[in-house]
Structure formats: C-alpha cells, structure tokens
Amino acid sequence: MNPLTLSLSKGTELFLAEWWDIRDLGNPVARFLELVDDAGGPDWLPYVISGVIGILAITGWLVTSQLAFVWIERRLISRIQVRVGPNRVGPMGLLQPVADAIKLLTKEAITVQAADRWVFWLAPSLVVLPALLAFAVVPFGEQMVLADLSVGVLFVIASSSLATIAVFMAGWSSNNKYSLLGAMRSVAMFISYEVPQVMALLAITIFTSTMSLSGIVNWQEEYHVWFIFLQPLAFLVFLIAGAVEVNRSPTDISEAESEIVAGYHTEYSGIKFGFFYVAEYFATFGIAAVGVTLFLGGWTLFGLEEWIPGWMLFLGKVYGFFFLFIWSRGTLPRLRIDQLMSFAWKFLLPISLVNVLLVGLEVLLWQENGLSAGLVLPIFAVVNFAMAGLLIYAWAKLMRPLSQRAPRVRLMQEVGAIVYGQEAEA
Amino acid sequence: MTDTGTIVAFWALAALTLGAAVLAATTRNLLHAVLALILSFIGVAGLYITLSADFVAVAQVLIYAGAIAVLIIFAIMLTPNAGRRNDETFFRLPALGIAAVMASTLAAVGVATDWPQATRGPFTETSQAIGEAMLNQYILPFEIASVLLLVAMLGAIVIVRED
The missing domain is CATH 1.20.120.1200 (NADH-ubiquinone/plastoquinone oxidoreductase chain 6, subunit NuoJ)
Structure with a gap:
C-alpha cells in the first residue's frame, strides 16, 4: 500500500466521522485540504484547491441569491406600490428571473458604431469584478473566509473604489452625452461618499484595533456587543454611503431614468446590460455582507451560533440587510444630484469626523485607565446614542439656513439637471 | 526571492x-x-x-x-x-527633455542605491508598525503633509467658488 492510498483511507474516515455535523460546513473542506496536504503534493496545491472551492461556493451562492432577490425585490416593491408584480411565469411568478435571464442572454448585444470598441466591451466584464472581490475577505462563518487579510477593511474600500473606473469606462466609451453625464455623476458620487464611509469604518477599527474582518467579528463576540449598538452613527453613515455606492434608488442619480435615460448603461443591451444589472445586485450583497460583519456581529448571534450554523445566521442577516435597501427603494423619492453631493460633504463628513474624535477619546479613556469592558461599553453605547441624536439634530438645525438658499443654477446644469423656475438665461 | x-x-x-x-x-x-x-x-x-x-x-x-x-x-x-x-503638439521636445531628465535621475538612484535582498518570510502584519511609526517617530512630516493637503483642498474650493 503506497502512502497516498494510506492517507486517503485515513482521511476518508475522518471525513465521514465529521460529515454529519452540518453546523460545520467548513469542517469537511478543512479535512479535505488536510488530506491533500498529507498526500504529499506540492505546497501550493491546498491553497489552489481551497481558493477554487471558495470562489465556486461564493459565486454560486451569489448567483442563486441574486436570482431569488430579483423576484423578491420586484414582488416587495409591487406590494409597497399597491400592485401585483410579476405573477405569470411559474407559480407566483417564481420563474420570472429565469425568464429574464434567458431574455438577456438571447437578445442582441448592440455595439454602437461610434463607440470606443475595446473599452465598450471591457467595461461590463470589469464592473462585476470589484463587487466580487469584497467577498474574498468576508467571513461567512467561523474560519469560513477565503482570505483573512490583516488589512481586510482597507481591502473592501479599495476594491469598491475600483468600480468607479469600470462605470466611467462604460459611460465614456458609449459616446453618448447621457452616458457621459451618468458616468460623471457616478464618479463624483463615489469619491464624495467614500470619505464618510472610510470615517465610519475608521471608528470601528479604532475600537477593535484590527482591520481583519474576522478579528472584528471576534471582538464583537468577545465583548457581547454589536457595533450597531456601540456606533449607531457610524452604522447610519455606512448604510447611506453604501446605498449610494451600489447605485440604488433613492440615490441612483447616475442612472436616473427620469433625468438622463439610463445613465452610463444607456447604450448597453442584451447580456452586456445584464452584467451591469448583476453587478448592482452583487455590490448590494457585498455592502450587506460587510455591513453585517462590521455592525451586526457577522456569523454570531449571542450564543445561538452554538445551535444554528454560523453561516446560516450570516446569510439570514445579509438577506435582512438587503431588505433595508429594498424598503428604502420602495418608499423614498430619488434625490437631486446637488442635494446628494452637499449631503455627503456638509452633513455626513462633519458628523462622522466628530464621531471619530469621540471614539478616539473613549478608547483612550478605556485603555489608559484599564477599565473593565463590562462597565465602560454600556456607558459608551448610551453616550454614543445620545451624541448621534444630538449631532444629527444640531447639524440639521445649523445647516437649515444654508440648505434653503437658492440652488446654484450653473453648477447643477453642468451636471445635467434642470432647475424649474430658474432656467439660466441663454 | x-x-x-x-x-x-x-x-x-x-x-x-x-x-x-x-x-x-x-x-x-x-x-x-x-x-x-x-x-x-x-x-x-x-x-x-x-x-x-x-x-x-x-x-x-x-x-x-x-x-x-x-x-x-x-x-x-x-x-x-x-x-x-494628441500627437500634433509643439510640446514634444520639452516633454522629451523632462522625461529624459526624470529617467536618468531614476536610473542613477537605482544604480547608486545598495538594494537589500528581500527575504520571503511569513506574512507579518505591517499596518500596526506603519501606524505607530507615523504617529510617533514621523508625526511632524505626517502632520505637515495633512496640512498641505488641507490647504490644497481649500485652494481648490476658493478657485471654483462662484460668489
């Protein structure tokens, strides 16, 4: 018996002994990888195999969730808008996403004659990449993470900032003024909302003193508190900036159909449009996953993860987070671009800066005096909640006279908005 | 390597x-x-x-x-x-000159520096060390850079202001 078969049979025993335990989805995979390692192949083989398994699992989950949520979102929005929604294809319209996918795949993907051909083709495939990248560092359960980077939070921000470039490529290469307007709006929005988002995440990393997403989950588990209770203001900022980043209503001004046709993907049809559509869902799932990990305790639920698999809790929370986006899409009107921009710079940025200062002071007090966490954290939570309310109220009060000023007509018209009653003299 | x-x-x-x-x-x-x-x-x-x-x-x-x-x-x-x-421009010669100066400077630095050989050890966390260096040893350059960026931002705002 050669050593390979020996270790294989040994591994199979271990494999079978643990297989019944569905709570550890990662366990069989870990066993399998140990097995590969023992089999005496090259060093890099387990890494490659675990990478392939992880990528296939995450992409498969994303695609199925996306198909499901296309249907759920359309039905929910319909309920909010007092209509029925898709109900013809299959029972209760359940097969509607499949029909949509077939339609997108079979329709002609037109390339505009005056388009910048290479960039026009490249943009739809590049736009999906950043949305997928974020999932590489998100822990789906205990030790169920593709790459537990020590700079995970920074990686999430960096990968999401790359989406801007793909969107801009689409808008520019279409050779269409509405596309370019949409792309310009999108770039302006991305860089504006990135700043408060980074400030919100900075507040978290000051508390945890680690940037690894698993480390942040472990911190929340260790101190039995979620960051949504400890950092309500950061959560709010993250939620708003996230909604802007994934380009969904009410902040979807870069594809606002009532103003600029469909923004940067006006000229895309067939599966090329499908890529943009899918990327939006992937990015929303990405924001939801990161938000759940950072603010809602990731795969933990105050001890319940002992009984229910952590990845199920995680997915449940992600779907719940996604519901927030659907809800706001169904209930809030679309913002105007100047409102959205000034909201980022004049409202979110100052209050998140004050929040970072506050967090720094709290952590300093806590660490320097060696106070016990059980005593300090509840006080911090109460103080932060009070400060969040106070800051929002005070800042809104302070900014009111400014926001009631007449909008600046020239700047707004440059970004493609029409100001009724204030048309500029030609 | x-x-x-x-x-x-x-x-x-x-x-x-x-x-x-x-x-x-x-x-x-x-x-x-x-x-x-x-x-x-x-x-x-x-x-x-x-x-x-x-x-x-x-x-x-x-x-x-x-x-x-x-x-x-x-x-x-x-x-x-x-x-x-963009190929019809009379800045071609100055551009070539500047590029040549830059390239020769970089090449001189590359040749003159005694480069340390990288050893591929385990992945150590670098962010903490960088943060501590920036806020202890190099606090002054760090702050000067921040102030410089702030001034640049204010300048940009002043330039585009309408009224």
Missing part, C-alpha cells in the same frame, strides 16, 4: 506594469492612456504583495488606482477636446 511562485509572480507583474506603462506613454487616446496607467498601478500593487507589504499594496490600489486615477479622469473630462488625437 527563492521559491518559484514568487519569481513567476514577480516577472509576470513586472511585465504587466512595464507593458501597461509603455502603452500609457505611446497610445494617442488620452482615456486609453489613463486606463493603461491604472493597470500599471495595479501591477505595482501586486509587486508590493510579493514583498509581503500588504498595507502598502492595498493603499496603492486605494490611492493610486482609486483616487489619483479618478483625479486624472476628472482632469480629462474638464479638458476641452479631450477626445482628439
């Missing part, structure tokens, strides 16, 4: 970086040049990863590919006739 993986990664990333850089310098279309430049930035980030500098690599993607590129894109969008062919 001893194991095969690092060597393969180094040469592939170096080829990507240099190829994209050459493309950025030679293409006639401004936007294609920017896109090639972004690819080059990402190649440099990959090179940092082969040197186990995780924080610097991610910061490279975030700042250069994410922010500087967007800045250049804004500059292009605000340039009249950005879509025209």
